[in-house]
Amino acid sequence: MRRMLAVLALAAIATVLTCPRGWATETSTEQRRMFREGARLWPVYCSQCHNARPGSEFAPYQWDAIMMHMRTQANLPAKDARAVLEYLKGSH
Numbered sequence: 001m002r003r004m005l006a007v008l009a010l011a012a013i014a015t016v017l018t019c020p021r022g023w024a025t026e027t028s029t030e031q032r033r034m035f036r037e038g039a040r041l042w043p044v045y046c047s048q049c050h051n052a053r054p055g056s057e058f059a060p061y062q063w064d065a066i067m068m069h070m071r072t073q074a075n076l077p078a079k080d081a082r083a084v085l086e087y088l089k090g091s092h
């Protein structure tokens with residue numbers, strides 16, 4: 001019985017140690033990819049009507065609201081909008 005509890009405890013610890021880290025790495029790889037994609041698209045889409053505003057000009061929470069509006073102005077497909085948003089929020 002004791003041994004079984006020890007094995008279960010070890011398994012729980014191993015899960016806690018490995019899973020969140022694996023998840024975090026996956027997320028940030030995807031975020032880096034979107035950031036690069038956004039950096040490429042931002043000058044293309046966002047300088048058509050006015051100077052492209054740099055990410056540092058607004059706080060990340062403000063970019064959420066701005067992009068909801070400008071996404072329709074620029075007629076951005078969803079995946080491009082996500083990439084541009086990731087880039088703008090990440091360039092501080």
Ligand code: HEC
Nearest residue numbers: 045046047048049050053066067070071073074075076084
């Ligand atoms: C079709 C034209 C058009 C495109 C494309 C466009 N915008 Fe705009 N943008 C506007 C207009 C018009 C305003 C000001 C009036 C308003 O808010 O609708 C504005 C205002 C803004 C403002 C507020 C500026 C300030 O200093 O107050 C920001 C920030 C902004 N746009 C960001 C963006 C981003 C980011 C993109 C690219 C995804 C983009 N815009 C693409 C037309 C456009």
